[in-house]
Amino acid sequence: KNQVEQSPQSLxxxxxxxxxxxxxxxxxxxSNLRWYKQDTGRGPVSLTIMTFSENTKxxxxxxxxxxxxxxxxxxxxxxxxxxxxxxxxxxxxAASGGxxxxxxxxxxxxxxxx
Amino acid sequence: xxxxxxxxxxxxxxxxxxxxxxxxxISGHTALYWYRQSLGQGLEFLIYFQGNSAPDKSGLPSDRFxxxxxxxxxxxxxxQRTQQEDSAVYLCASSSPTPRNTEAFFGQGTRLTVV
Numbered sequence: 001k002n003q004v005e006q007s008p009q010s011l012x013x014x015x016x017x018x019x020x021x022x023x024x025x026x027x028x029x030x031s032n033l034r035w036y037k038q039d040t041g042r043g044p045v046s047l048t049i050m051t052f053s054e055n056t057k058x059x060x061x062x063x064x065x066x067x068x069x070x071x072x073x074x075x076x077x078x079x080x081x082x083x084x085x086x087x088x089x090x091x092x093x094a095a096s097g098g099x100x101x102x103x104x105x106x107x108x109x110x111x112x113x114x
Numbered sequence: 115x116x117x118x119x120x121x122x123x124x125x126x127x128x129x130x131x132x133x134x135x136x137x138x139x140i141s142g143h144t145a146l147y148w149y150r151q152s153l154g155q156g157l158e159f160l161i162y163f164q165g166n167s168a169p170d171k172s173g174l175p176s177d178r179f180x181x182x183x184x185x186x187x188x189x190x191x192x193x194q195r196t197q198q199e200d201s202a203v204y205l206c207a208s209s210s211p212t213p214r215n216t217e218a219f220f221g222q223g224t225r226l227t228v229v
Contacts, residue, residue: 009156032216043118043205043220089157093216099164100216102209104149106156 002027004092004105012111017080021108023073023090031093031100035064035075038087038107047075047088077110085112116140120206120221127196127228135191135224139208146189147209147218148181150202157205163189165211196228 004025013019025033032051036044048059050066050073057064061084063076077084090105119138127133139146148160159173163183174180178196183189193200203225207218 006156034217036218038220041222043207043222044218045220046217049217087156091218097164097167099145099211100209101162101164102145102147102207102216102218104147104157104159104218106158109154109156 002092002094002101002103004090004103006088006090006105006108008108009106010109010111012113013080015080015082015112015114018076018078019080019110021075021077021088021090021110023075023092023105025071025073025090025092025103025105027071027092027094027103029095030068030071031095033066033073033093034091035062035073036089036091038089040086044087044089080112082112082114085110118206118208118219118221120204120224122224123222124225125227127226129198129228130195132192132194133196133226135193135204135226137189137191137206137208137221139187139189139206140210140219141187142210143208143219144186144211145209146183147207148189148191149205149207151205151223152199152202155202160191160204193226196226198228201226201228 038044087107089107144165146163162170203223
């Protein structure tokens with residue numbers, strides 16, 4: 001069964017600190033993996049996409065990693081800011097019947113406190 | 115439209131009433147997903163439409179929930195005899211059929227409150 005599991009479910013950190021969010025998946029055949037950020041009251045927006053051949057990709061203070069062998073991805077946030085408070089959702093794309101079906105994780109709720 | 119549009123943005127209904135939530139996906143997107151987020155909880159899958167294929171309804175929590183997608187475009191999520199535990203934000207997302215472009219575009223959601 002295709003599944004995406006994220007941990008932790010929620011996280012509180014102090015402003016300026018770093019944090020790492022985890023995403024484990026059992027999706028086959030794997031196509032790609034995206035991390036989304038969902039601000040309060042808004043719909044999720046894509047932060048970064050990881051394909052099978054990519055191990056790491058940065059987008060400002062966000063760095064995503066992918067280990068296709070262990071089927072794990074992480075999102076590392078450096079020098080956190082109050083505006084990083086949001087839900088972060090991992091979405092894995094599975095090739096299915098000529099289409100790509102998206103499998104969504106439940107998300108990690110991050111709160112950055114001053 | 116340029117993005118995924120959901121309506122209404124907010125809905126307050128009395129317990130036992132039926133409600134309809136609408137999602138207008140991006141033109142040309144064959145995949146459409148309904149999810150919900152209860153207060154303090156993560157995303158919960160409800161239903162997935164892909165083109166003319168039979169929808170994946172495996173996430174619908176009870177037979178009070180149903181969804182349609184007419185003409186491969188607009189989708190309506192119907193909740194019959196609403197209960198207080200149905201209170202949540204209902205999110206709709208659509209994505210392109212192009213294998214290389216698998217970004218999901220989300221609507222702003224419908225906040226449903228059952229009183």
